[in-house]
Amino acid sequence: MALHKPQMHLLAYDIADPRRLVRVHRTCKQWGVPLQYSVFLVPLTPADVPGLLAELGDIIDAREDDIRVYPIPARVEVAHYGRQGLPEGIALVGGRFGGEKLAGLAARGRARPARAA
Numbered sequence: 236m237a238l239h240k241p242q243m244h245l246l247a248y249d250i251a252d253p254r255r256l257v258r259v260h261r262t263c264k265q266w267g268v269p270l271q272y273s274v275f276l277v278p279l280t281p282a283d284v285p286g287l288l289a290e291l292g293d294i295i296d297a298r299e300d301d302i303r304v305y306p307i308p309a310r311v312e313v314a315h316y317g318r319q320g321l322p323e324g325i326a327l328v329g330g331r332f333g334g335e336k337l338a339g340l341a342a343r344g345r346a347r348p349a350r351a352a
Contacts, residue, residue, distance in 0.1 A: 239282070240280060241278035241280050241283075242278070242279065242280070242281075242306055242309075243278055244267075244276075244277045244278070244279050244284075244304050244306050244307060245274065245304070245305045245307055246263060246274070246277045246287075246304050247273055247302075248301065249301045250273075250295065250300045250301075251300055252296065255295055255296065255300065259291060259295065259302070260273075262290055262291060263277070266287055277304070279304075284304060288302070
């Protein structure tokens with residue numbers, strides 16, 4: 236994969252403390268789109284992954300919390316049951332990611348503002 240080409244990732248977390256949970260959720264919303272309460276679709280380049288994990292690592296307690304980031308292949312079969320809670324403008328169709336909002340999210344990921352110290 237090219238270093239500067241975003242690939243979709245699935246980010247999931249389990250955070251024990253409510254305050255850390257809010258901070259992790261806010262941080263994940265800056266990077267991606269929530270699919271469920273603790274699951275996000277995140278466009279990341281290989282260079283972005285360590286930065287995201289470092290940012291989240293500054294928030295969590297690694298003894299109590301769990302964060303996982305899984306790369307999603309370009310071609311993937313997606314099945315869902317029940318209501319589909321994807322945000323408007325985002326569709327998972329035919330195993331491919333689509334929608335202008337997702338493309339905008341990928342572009343935003345490359346131009347993400349520096350985080351405060």
